[in-house]
Amino acid sequence: QFHQPDFVETVRDSLTSSGINPARLKLELTESVVLDNVDVVVSRMQQLNALGVSFCLDDFGTGYSSLSYLKRLPLGQVKIDQSFVRDVTEDLNDAVIVMAIMAMSRTLGLQVIAEGVETQAQRDFLLQNECLAYQGFLFCKPIPIANPIADASATGDPVFKAKPKPSPTASPSGILWSVTANTSIVVRLSEDFNPSGLSLSRCICGSKLSMRSR
Numbered sequence: 001q002f003h004q005p006d007f008v009e010t011v012r013d014s015l016t017s018s019g020i021n022p023a024r025l026k027l028e029l030t031e032s033v034v035l036d037n038v039d040v041v042v043s044r045m046q047q048l049n050a051l052g053v054s055f056c057l058d059d060f061g062t063g064y065s066s067l068s069y070l071k072r073l074p075l076g077q078v079k080i081d082q083s084f085v086r087d088v089t090e091d092l093n094d095a096v097i098v099m100a101i102m103a104m105s106r107t108l109g110l111q112v113i114a115e116g117v118e119t120q121a122q123r124d125f126l127l128q129n130e131c132l133a134y135q136g137f138l139f140c141k142p143i144p145i146a147n148p149i150a151d152a153s154a155t156g157d158p159v160f161k162a163k164p165k166p167s168p169t170a171s172p173s174g175i176l177w178s179v180t181a182n183t184s185i186v187v188r189l190s191e192d193f194n195p196s197g198l199s200l201s202r203c204i205c206g207s208k209l210s211m212r213s214r
Helices: 007-018 032-038 036-052 067-072 090-108 120-128 148-154 183-196
Strands: 025-028 056-058 077-080 111-115 133-135 178-181 196-202 208-214
Touching: 007 036, 025 036, 032 036, 032 056, 036 056, 056 067, 067 090, 067 148, 090 111, 090 120, 133 148
Parallel strands: 025 056, 025 196, 056 077, 077 111, 111 133
Antiparallel strands: 178 208, 196 208
């Protein structure tokens, strides 16, 4: 989808028609998208950056991850793959890798999200290493797209025992939502959730939408 010739125009038109703030839209790119044609990818990312859209590199640390990506791509965020998070409190190698990614990202001015956080111990380790955003079952399990706030509240999910609509000045809670979506749903969710202070991000491969409270 990212490689479609009119992708930038499609995003621009969607932003205009929906009236959402481009700064609240974050597109996730997988390595396969980047590797396909780096020069074209960089050009399109720069065009979208100019609109206010930001980018996240998904599953960093796996596959063909290269430091050259972080140098060339106009990224704002990287995601630590869950394969490193899963045993981060038990495997020294995983712990060292996560700490290295965190240190490197801080130096480069990149935000970091940890995937697959399922235990409090994992979350505590990440927090100690200044990772403030997380994605995983510890915070919320998969829920239907139709009415995520109501559905999650009905399940008694602890994340909704707090204020469901944080004020714009509230500090980041580091809660990341992931749901299946397409472009039209991105627009609809932006209208439903932007008043709640949620930022939206869409993964080009797999059509995954992520929402993180600010």
